[in-house]
Amino acid sequence: MQAVLWRRYGAPESLTLGEAPIPEPGPGEIRIRVHATTVTSGDARLRGCQGAGIFWLPLRLAYGLTRPRHPIPGMEFAGVVEALGAEVTGFTIGDRVFGLAPRGAHAECLVMAETGCIARQPAGLSHAEAAALPFGGLTALVFLRDVAQIRTGEHILIHGAGGAVGVHLVQLARHFGLTVTAVASARHGLLLRSLGADVVLDRAAEDFTAGAARYDIVLDAVGGTGAQAVSRVLTPRGRHVFVNFGTRDMGLMLASRLRPGPRVLCGYAPGRQADLLTLRDLVEQGAIRPVIGHRMPLTGIIAAHALVDSGRKQGALVIEILSGG
Ligand SMILES: NC(=O)c1ccc[n+]([C@@H]2O[C@H](COP(=O)([O-])OP(=O)(O)OC[C@H]3O[C@@H](n4cnc5c(N)ncnc54)[C@H](OP(=O)(O)O)[C@@H]3O)[C@@H](O)[C@H]2O)c1
Known part of the structure; x- marks a missing residue:
């Protein structure tokens, strides 16, 4: 072969x-x-x-x-x-x-x-x-459900929303009843709106950490968002979640456990058959494509x-x- x-x-x-x-x-x-x-x-x-x-x-x-x-x-x-x-x-x-x-x-x-x-x-x-x-869908499912532990009605900001993980995060977050702000290059704007993003920010032109909006979750699908800057736009029970992370982010995660206020979270998405079946149901229900x-x-x-x-x-x-x- x-x-x-x-x-x-x-x-x-x-x-x-x-x-x-x-x-x-x-x-x-x-x-x-x-x-x-x-x-x-x-x-x-x-x-x-x-x-x-x-x-x-x-x-x-x-x-x-x-x-x-x-x-x-x-x-x-x-x-x-x-x-x-x-x-x-x-x-x-x-x-x-x-x-x-x-x-x-x-x-x-x-x-x-x-x-x-x-x-x-x-x-x-x-x-x-x-x-x-499977790759983007399972990662998005695990990070929203298990790592960020999302709740209906929360406001999530997804950084790096145009990639394989990001496009599934946007769709699933919307399906689970969250308000979705997507951050990506302008070329992804139309797609992200069609997938259900309520707001799309051009990452080259707008700095979400300088805006007035507050988020329950900042989900960084590519890495690079600064913990200090993000903590300013998180609600008191907010979560700053890294899909792509290094040892520094893991240190921030541990430190955030020791003090009150927003948490930093990192995680890993294993490929489980049970989650793939959930993903299949979500596609068949029309929740994601x-x-x-x-x-x-x-x-x-x-x-x-x-x-x-x-x-x-x-x-x-x-x-x-x-x-x-
Ligand atoms: N922890 C886990 O279990 C797990 C599982 C899967 C993936 N990951 C990690 O998650 C990351 C994303 O995966 P993916 O498959 O979605 O990647 P991908 O499909 O290659 O997409 C990456 C996206 O990030 C955007 N981007 C690139 N540089 C950026 C920057 N500096 N700031 C903001 N956005 C930027 C790009 O869009 P524009 O530049 O056009 O905006 C692109 O659409 C990877 O690092 C991967 O290793 C981790």
């Missing part, structure tokens, strides 16, 4: 396109014919194995100390089940599925455990649309990584492996 090959950590050019054996599913595993995958900010970060500060070592231990242990990268996928290992009970051949694999999605075939972050696709979506959902900012073929994998590295992605960057459906 054709696959992206990842033999060393580094720039986008460290990836090559090549042939790999078709993987066989073991007990409890299924093989998926991948129709669409994506290049996410997570894929780009892993490619170079860049972990801020203390995260570097755990990342290297997980993925390979000097070079990648597993030769095929890629997490997000949508496709069709084409083979079942022994003892598989939850899926049948021909099921349209989507999800987040630990690795291996940048290939024509992918094997993963049926208990992993995989589910049948929401009804009515193309493979490309289904592939655009996938946002595809860019489409490329598998042969464009280096350009795709370069675009993600630029930090200017809108929504998901989908790689179409098999055309149709």
